Amino acid sequence: MNTARTIVVGITGGIAAYKAVNIVRAFVLNGDSVHVVATPAALRFIGKPTLEAISRHPVYSELYEGVDEVRHVAIGQSADLIVVAPATANTIAKLAAGLADDLLGNTILASTAPLVIAPAMHTEMWNNPATVANIATLRSRGITIVGPGYGRLTGQDVGAGRMEEPDTIVAAAEAALARSQSHDGVEPSGEPTQDLLNRRILISAGGTREPLDPVRFIGNRSSGKQGVALAEAARARGALVTLVACNLEVAPPAGVEVVSASSTAELRDALRAAADTADVIIMAAAVADYRPQNVQPGKIKKESTGETFTLELVKNPDILAELSATNRDGQVIVGFAAETEADRDRLLNLGRDKIARKGCDYLVLNTVGWSDGFATDSNTVLLLDRLGDIVGEASGSKMSVAHRILDVVV
Numbered sequence: 001m002n003t004a005r006t007i008v009v010g011i012t013g014g015i016a017a018y019k020a021v022n023i024v025r026a027f028v029l030n031g032d033s034v035h036v037v038a039t040p041a042a043l044r045f046i047g048k049p050t051l052e053a054i055s056r057h058p059v060y061s062e063l064y065e066g067v068d069e070v071r072h073v074a075i076g077q078s079a080d081l082i083v084v085a086p087a088t089a090n091t092i093a094k095l096a097a098g099l100a101d102d103l104l105g106n107t108i109l110a111s112t113a114p115l116v117i118a119p120a121m122h123t124e125m126w127n128n129p130a131t132v133a134n135i136a137t138l139r140s141r142g143i144t145i146v147g148p149g150y151g152r153l154t155g156q157d158v159g160a161g162r163m164e165e166p167d168t169i170v171a172a173a174e175a176a177l178a179r180s181q182s183h184d185g186v187e188p189s190g191e192p193t194q195d196l197l198n199r200r201i202l203i204s205a206g207g208t209r210e211p212l213d214p215v216r217f218i219g220n221r222s223s224g225k226q227g228v229a230l231a232e233a234a235r236a237r238g239a240l241v242t243l244v245a246c247n248l249e250v251a252p253p254a255g256v257e258v259v260s261a262s263s264t265a266e267l268r269d270a271l272r273a274a275a276d277t278a279d280v281i282i283m284a285a286a287v288a289d290y291r292p293q294n295v296q297p298g299k300i301k302k303e304s305t306g307e308t309f310t311l312e313l314v315k316n317p318d319i320l321a322e323l324s325a326t327n328r329d330g331q332v333i334v335g336f337a338a339e340t341e342a343d344r345d346r347l348l349n350l351g352r353d354k355i356a357r358k359g360c361d362y363l364v365l366n367t368v369g370w371s372d373g374f375a376t377d378s379n380t381v382l383l384l385d386r387l388g389d390i391v392g393e394a395s396g397s398k399m400s401v402a403h404r405i406l407d408v409v410v
């Protein structure tokens with residue numbers, strides 16, 4: 001419950017306007033002060049009395065009402081967050097151009113609050129090059145675009161363009177607000193925030209190596225940069241950090257206890273030894289799912305293996321699932337999921353299945369590929385909770401992503 005926030009919900013003229021009532025209601029039930037700014041076209045789809053009753057505030061629509069209060073400036077300046085849902089193709093075009101020919105356009109231009117928009121229109125309008133370019137413009141300004149979803153449209157047709165469900169829009173709006181408030185671990189005074197003071201945090205970082213023989217291994221491309229950034233960020237916030245370092249390509253930060261592990265078996269032993277006393281466990285390491293069944297005592301010689309060579313692999317224990325199954329009360333466990341799936345909805349579904357399988361409290365979901373995610377200095381992640389809800393999003397340096405993950409843990 002948060003009584004301090006002022007949320008402006010902009011409603012524009014699309015049939016999905018009736019669903020905006022649920023968005024207004026969700027914020028009101030959360031204790032927010034919600035002000036609806038509806039375009040005149042929106043009020044042809046949904047009545048002012050409904051919106052006033054649900055929002056518990058007058059609903060404004062006209063630019064030339066309440067001129068003495070300079071209403072657009074007053075509403076815009078008071079907003080902590082503006083959500084436009086549904087956002088029609090027309091409103092999207094006006095926002096991209098910075099037009100202010102109605103109260104909503106004026107309000108948005110007069111505000112510095114994060115802006116979240118939920119487009120809703122027919123597939124052809126969504127795919128129109130003008131809309132595509134306008135959306136790209138809004139995204140490049142840091143505006144959050146939620147959806148649209150795919151499904152049944154107003155008539156018999158089915159396609160992309162359906163407004164996202166209200167709870168998805170509210171979750172994305174919360175994430176945008178949290179992002180804008182994220183302090184990167186630093187107070188306004190410039191001092192590191194100490195919200196993890198004396199908390200014991202156990203972090204695994206890097207990638208495991210499964211030996212085949214004394215000189216070879218099966219490994220992965222994880223550099224350990226994200227885990228190391230997490231260790232450094234947690235230490236700066238006052239935590240007592242143990243970093244289980246698996247074949248790092250970067251130096252571990254000063255001021256943290258470092259335990260080296262190479263194979264999954266060693267990582268498991270190191271984590272088990274420290275898990276009991278940890279308040280938080282973050283499994284950032286990329287762990288091999290399989291290991292060679294037999295590790296040869298001497299170097300495998302191609303002269304003895306021939307033209308093809310078959311390796312028998314056995315499954316490794318899932319350390320994250322084991323730790324989650326035995327965690328003690330109050331211990332927070334965070335897993336990672338690196339996926340090559342680029343489609344956001346499918347990525348989310350993979351993440352939701354994974355957190356259910358692993359049983360951890362939070363899952364940091366990111367896409368990796370030949371050039372993304374691994375060994376780079378930046379990252380883009382979604383944070384899911386046990387219910388599969390998005391509780392955070394971050395994009396930027398691995399250090400800023402680390403702080404955003406820790407914000408959620410805190």
Ligand code: C5P
Nearest residue numbers: 283285287316317318319320335336337
């Ligand atoms: O199943 P997947 O490998 O995608 O799961 C990733 C998460 O599970 C990461 O947090 C990783 O550290 C952890 N993991 C583990 N033990 C394994 C495989 C993955 O703890 N054998």
